[in-house]
Amino acid sequence: MKKYISIIFLGALIWACGDSDKGSNSNSSKKQSVAAKAPDGKKIFKRNCVVCHGIYGDMAINGAKDLNLSVLTLEERVEIITNGKKVMTPFKGVLSEKQIAAVAQYTIDAFNKKE
Ligand code: HEC
Structure with a gap:
């Protein structure tokens, strides 16, 4: 049972990280377009x-x-x-x-x- 919980937790963690990566990517591309100006x-x-x-x-x-x-x-x-x-x-x-x-x-x- 403990094993399953940690797998679910790991999955949630990966999902959360993936999501926050998307956020920072769109931020950095915004910064780049400002620098290009x-x-x-x-x-x-x-x-x-x-x-x-x-x-x-x-x-x-x-x-x-x-x-x-x-x-x-x-x-x-x-x-x-x-x-x-x-x-x-x-x-x-x-x-x-x-x-x-x-x-x-x-x-x-x-x-x-x-x-
Ligand atoms: C491959 C080497 C090289 C690179 C890289 C280079 N230069 Fe030059 N630069 C030269 C040479 C050689 C001259 C002299 C040309 C001549 O009049 O015979 C020169 C001349 C100049 C001059 C004219 C100076 C004068 O009073 O006649 C300016 C301004 C200049 N470079 C700016 C730049 C800038 C800004 C960059 C980067 C975007 C750059 N150079 C990259 C080799 C280079």
Whole structure:
């Protein structure tokens, strides 16, 4: 008898867990769609750009320019990030227009400090 009770209890537990998983899944997909509306330039940079530009923008691997010294406007940066330049790979199709704009703005905000 004890065995049956624990089996029923286990079944209820699994059912309850399955149900709460569904709940958290729909929550996290909601969060993702909010994040997609306002792309985080810093995150995008960390994920896509540090391999060549480094976390401080000055690593200059493979002939990448030191972003701290860049004098390009936001539009020019968007253009280079979208279509690439020499060794730099184009991000068209990899990042959305909004993500490219956000990461371009990030390179200005984070690295382009003129003293
Ligand atoms: C494969 C290596 C590589 C990756 C990855 C890369 N870059 Fe570049 N980047 C370069 C190189 C090389 C140049 C210099 C191109 C040239 O003018 O010869 C450059 C140039 C630039 C410039 C222009 C700087 C200037 O003043 O001329 C910007 C802005 C820039 N990258 C931003 C980014 C951003 C933002 C990302 C991520 C979305 C990124 N790069 C990813 C290699 C890379």
